[in-house]
Amino acid sequence: MRIGVLCSGGDSPGMNAAIRGAVLRGVDVHGFDMVGFMDGWRGFHEGEWIPLDRSTVRGLSPLGGVMLGTSRARPFVHGDGDESDMRVIRERMAEYGLDGFLLIGGNGTQTVAKMLNDAGIRAIGLPKTIDNDLGGTDYTFGFDTAVSIACEAVDRLRTTGESHRRCMVLEVMGRNAGWIALHAGMAGGAQVTLIPEHPESIEQICEWVLSVRNRGRSSLVVVAEGFKPTGFDDEVTREGLDGFGRPRLGGIAEVLAPLIESRTGIETRATVLGHVQRGGSPTAFDRVLATRTGLAAADAVKEGLWGTMMALRGDSIEFVSLEEAVSRLKTVPADRYEQARLNFG
Numbered sequence: 001m002r003i004g005v006l007c008s009g010g011d012s013p014g015m016n017a018a019i020r021g022a023v024l025r026g027v028d029v030h031g032f033d034m035v036g037f038m039d040g041w042r043g044f045h046e047g048e049w050i051p052l053d054r055s056t057v058r059g060l061s062p063l064g065g066v067m068l069g070t071s072r073a074r075p076f077v078h079g080d081g082d083e084s085d086m087r088v089i090r091e092r093m094a095e096y097g098l099d100g101f102l103l104i105g106g107n108g109t110q111t112v113a114k115m116l117n118d119a120g121i122r123a124i125g126l127p128k129t130i131d132n133d134l135g136g137t138d139y140t141f142g143f144d145t146a147v148s149i150a151c152e153a154v155d156r157l158r159t160t161g162e163s164h165r166r167c168m169v170l171e172v173m174g175r176n177a178g179w180i181a182l183h184a185g186m187a188g189g190a191q192v193t194l195i196p197e198h199p200e201s202i203e204q205i206c207e208w209v210l211s212v213r214n215r216g217r218s219s220l221v222v223v224a225e226g227f228k229p230t231g232f233d234d235e236v237t238r239e240g241l242d243g244f245g246r247p248r249l250g251g252i253a254e255v256l257a258p259l260i261e262s263r264t265g266i267e268t269r270a271t272v273l274g275h276v277q278r279g280g281s282p283t284a285f286d287r288v289l290a291t292r293t294g295l296a297a298a299d300a301v302k303e304g305l306w307g308t309m310m311a312l313r314g315d316s317i318e319f320v321s322l323e324e325a326v327s328r329l330k331t332v333p334a335d336r337y338e339q340a341r342l343n344f345g
């Protein structure tokens, strides 16, 4: 059995640990031959791959980034995944002697895994994304690390903000889901947390900031990059498109800060945390989750459970269908936001 491992989407702390887990179990226990394609689908289509064995994954678990590289390169060379695209993939698989894929990625990657599987190309999904927006699983590895980094940023901005009696606005990632903002805001005691799922008006935001000032404190506002204030038609985006041709989200903190300052008279500063929250060593939680995900993926191959994704359910790693994983974006439910909102202002 020859298995190809490939990563796509943004990197996420824990990807190395997941590869290590899959290889230790897949090669040493189940006797598979495993190869890794460099930079996602680019390496697959351009024939750039490395063998994966015990020695290539040694010491990987604490390392951030991903040793294979990742990209948003398109899997399909002709169109949107029609039969001619699938034929190209089958031909290359035959050339490499591949029996199936382990695809490490977020909702986009798992959508591709499902498309391949529906076309009879064997694929198993390993969920990773700092955004935590994948269905079917409680948490994705990388999220806990991103939240820890964002929480540290909240703590640091709070001390400088309080010293200058300023309102500090921190923008975090998450695309169209507010999980990183919700958790970092709750952990850091933010006075306002703004997420895409629950729009708020500029008037309401300023009212919270003023009420904090009236209590003699300075506000810490956490905003998710995909947040749109009431009345805004679109998310704020940066120039250019991402590798998949979507507008790059980001910049809402820099839009909000001057609006808050002009309406409240409180000096306000914006910080965009950006890719810092994806970098560096994974937390212990993410290392363990990623390792268990990798181990489970190798077992799924052994058991022929193609078309599944390794999901965290409670404390167990379970095999869920790719259909369930990608059928909806996992966004922040209203009750979770309401819990946080009680403490605003």
Ligand SMILES: Nc1ncnc2c1ncn2[C@@H]1O[C@H](COP(=O)(O)OP(=O)(O)OP(=O)(O)O)[C@@H](O)[C@H]1O
Pocket: 008, 009, 010, 011, 012, 071, 072, 073, 074, 075, 076, 080, 081, 105, 106, 107, 108, 109, 110, 111, 112, 128, 129, 130, 131, 243, 244
């Ligand atoms: N519907 C689709 N059809 C074809 N290719 C897709 C589709 N969705 C995603 N892809 C491919 O998968 C890649 C990864 O998807 P995406 O950029 O959404 O990241 P992701 O896997 O969701 O990870 P993350 O959100 O953590 O960055 C895309 O760059 C694109 O090449």
Ligand SMILES: O=P(O)(O)OC[C@H]1O[C@](O)(CO)[C@@H](O)[C@@H]1O
Pocket: 009, 010, 106, 129, 130, 131, 173, 174, 175, 225, 242, 243, 248, 249, 278
């Ligand atoms: O690496 P890029 O293309 O800048 O992508 C940034 C995006 O990727 C993510 O980090 C993960 O999906 C998002 O939170 C963010 O919008």
Ligand SMILES: [Mg+2]
Pocket: 009, 106, 107, 108, 129, 131, 175
């Ligand atoms: Mg995604």
